[in-house]
Amino acid sequence: MAAPVRLAFVGCGHCLKVSFGAVLPFVEGLEVVAAVDSSEAALAEALDQYGIPKGYRTLEECLDREQVDAALIAAPVFAHAELALACARRGVHVLLEKPMARTPDECDQIIAAHRQAGTVLMVAFMKRFNRSMLQVAQLLEEGAIGQVMAIRHNWDWGGNESATFAPQWRGQLRTWGGHWQDHGSHSVDLAHWWAGPVSSVMASFEISEPHWEVETEYNVICTHASGVRSTHQCTTFAHRENEERYLIFGETGTIELRHASGVWQYTTPYELYLHRYGRLRENHQPPFSANWLEEGRQFGQYKVELDHFVECVRQGRQPLTPGESGRAVVEVIAAGYLSAQEGREVRLPLEQSPDLERFFRALRPRLPPRYWQG
Ligand SMILES: NC(=O)c1ccc[n+]([C@@H]2O[C@H](COP(=O)([O-])OP(=O)(O)OC[C@H]3O[C@@H](n4cnc5c(N)ncnc54)[C@H](O)[C@@H]3O)[C@@H](O)[C@H]2O)c1
Secondary structure, three states, X not given: OOOOEEEEEEOOOHHHHHHHHHHHHHOOOEEEEEEXXXXXXXXXXXXXXXXXXXXXXXXXXXXXXXOOOEEEEOOOHHHHHXXXXXXXXXXXXXEEEOOOOXXXXXXXXXXXHHHHHOOOEEEEOHHHHOHHHHHHHHHHHOOOOOOEEEEEEEEEOOOOHHHHOOOHHHHOHHHOOOHHHXXXXXXXXXXXXXXXXXXXXXXXXXXXXXXXXXXXXXXXXXXXXXXXXXXEEXXXXXXXXXXXXEEEEEOOOEEEEEEOOOOOOOOOOOEEEEEEOOOEEEEOOOOOOOOHHHHHHHHOHHHHHHHHHHHHHHHOOOOOOEHHHHHHHHHHXXXXXXXXXXXXXXXXXXXXXXXXXXXXXXXXXXXXXXXXXX
């Protein structure tokens, strides 16, 4: 039997607790040998909760002391480039959380370093491994809605964002991006899957919460080279349950995907409908059982994603979501910020990375602080 892939889990916050932690024992051929986190408390919790044998405060120390084949990097986005480059220098394969990095330039450096090292570089677009999303891909391939004409995406937060996430690093200037960078990276990747590459972007952003330094709201229109337009929207003022929703409009039908994203475990597949003739609604939601442990073991998107990563490492194969797919998304994200900064439609490929720090410093919060203190 082949030796297991020895993995270091780097950044042990939300992503370990809510996304990967529960499914790690189900992944065949994977051995989590160490956790790395700059926070002592996060590290202690990771070791205690997930039975990870060793903990380190820095990646370098971990790689000096442990035999590590691969790293899952789930640290904040501003640390992605530095950590992914350190792995390439040590010949360590990487599964890198989305968004791949803050700018296309950072992505280029990561891609070049891993290419030179001959290591696998996969970007963690787990929705590509989601059961409902795979069902959508099959419907599209079968021609269930004919040619794709338009795509609409909404990611709305029920109360205000501060009630959902403390801002911490997500709200800070050094991320060079807020909700568009964070959630938009998923919806842009899906739009790439469903409609091909983006050729131009028009966008506007707002900060609706004064303690955030980057956008909390976005309205973005992407025109794809195929002629399809995809729109991507997020508000933190939904005043209802959180919602993640996609509509794919085709010549002969509309696909609707909905997830009540208050539940992040994703053991329940997305609601999936096919609408026709303005009145017929076919239910295509994959069947699922009430045994969520078994659901996670068989279909969990993070489990299937990790299975794929392990297989690519073992076979030296190019992953389904390589660095190039992460870069393509980051380029669209950056084009959105440039479009808002310059008040114009921005064509791709981008000729240069925008000055994101300047853009966010100029973006002013819409509501006064007293709104949030009350
Ligand atoms: N695909 C998904 O479903 C999903 C879900 C959540 C988060 N994410 C992604 O995972 C990443 C982390 O997000 P999160 O919500 O877990 O954040 P988080 O703040 O909850 O956790 C990040 C952890 O990284 C640690 N850290 C910071 N700098 C570090 C460094 N240089 N080395 C090692 N550890 C470091 C922090 O102490 C913290 O414990 C982001 O890229 C985010 O977009 C993806």
